[in-house]
Amino acid sequence: MMGNKRAFLIVGNRAVTGKLNLNDLPGSAGRMDIMCRCIASALFLSHDVRRDVEVYLLLLGPPDPPKAVRVVGGKVRYMAPDERNIGGILSKALTVKVDKGWKQSTPGVYVARKSLEELLDELIKKYEVYYLREDGKDIRDVGFGENSLFILGDHIGVREDMEIVIEERCREIISIPTRKLQADHCIVIVHYELDRKQREGV
């Protein structure tokens, strides 16, 4: 059975790695608004949370990069889908003193010092990795395994040196071939396509 566990990794090229100004998530927080919406798209259903989903953020902005944040759908508490609420939860995580291992900041939210390579080497033990890029194979034509991780860039995309790290570890480059969409909207569609496949038993 496919699609039992899903995870998303979003690269925040300029997303800050310290306390956030919740009144200015797009500006001084380095488009942290995108990260917040990606978390909401990945985790929230109507009046419910997708308990089998994890979200990973790789944050590369000042003052203290890189940091990775992990949000576990089955364990998260007190999270609402609005950007400011999620921003507050991320801000708490980003004021924790980090080291290589995951530390919990609030229920279901963890933070660590990890490069993309370190993070992916951890995740490929649990997930088959798919990278979303415009020139990839149409998601509708892809057969997914049991547990899938989807990697997306923010408004800037993914740096070339990081793409090499991803391509060495990913099973397939896939695309949503209709229009160029925002990362948070791509996540909604990935869920939808996998929900469809799961429903139809393909």
Add this chain to the structure above:
Amino acid sequence: MMGNKRAFLIVGNRAVTGKLNLNDLPGSAGRMDIMCRCIASALFLSHDVRRDVEVYLLLLGPPDPPKAVRVVGGKVRYMAPDERNIGGILSKALTVKVDKGWKQSTPGVYVARKSLEELLDELIKKYEVYYLREDGKDIRDVGFGENSLFILGDHIGVREDMEIVIEERCREIISIPTRKLQADHCIVIVHYELDRKQREGV
């Protein structure tokens, strides 16, 4: 050719009809965060705006209901996809003195005093109306006409007396049959399904 023009109408059962507290869109503004995300889902592509899309909000919360807001993708300026930015634009619209006719508050954003019935009687002249509800026909099996309006409720849904007004005017009740999704995520999927159909020429 189908899907040339699209519009969305979202019913905000408690969304306030006066100045908004941008620091508390979910609480004191009556889940105005949902309205903001619906606008973003309807209008934004990656680094672009869907110019052929209109969004209508029907706001029913205190202090001065009902108010309708219209956002025209082809005319809107200075809008970013984050909730706080869109909330600021809505707050400006909601401090305009309203009457029955549309008044522009900022470029591409208009506000008026309209009931659901008045608003829909105006919109059915331009659009074929589809109502999104769980028991509807699978969106993938629906053939759409040239210009389509999609009606969605917020976290509360749509009141029974308003459903009657809608059912009298809608061509079909349609659904996204996979999971119970938030309104803003439904809008992403409606666009996606119509983009697919357009691309495949069906």
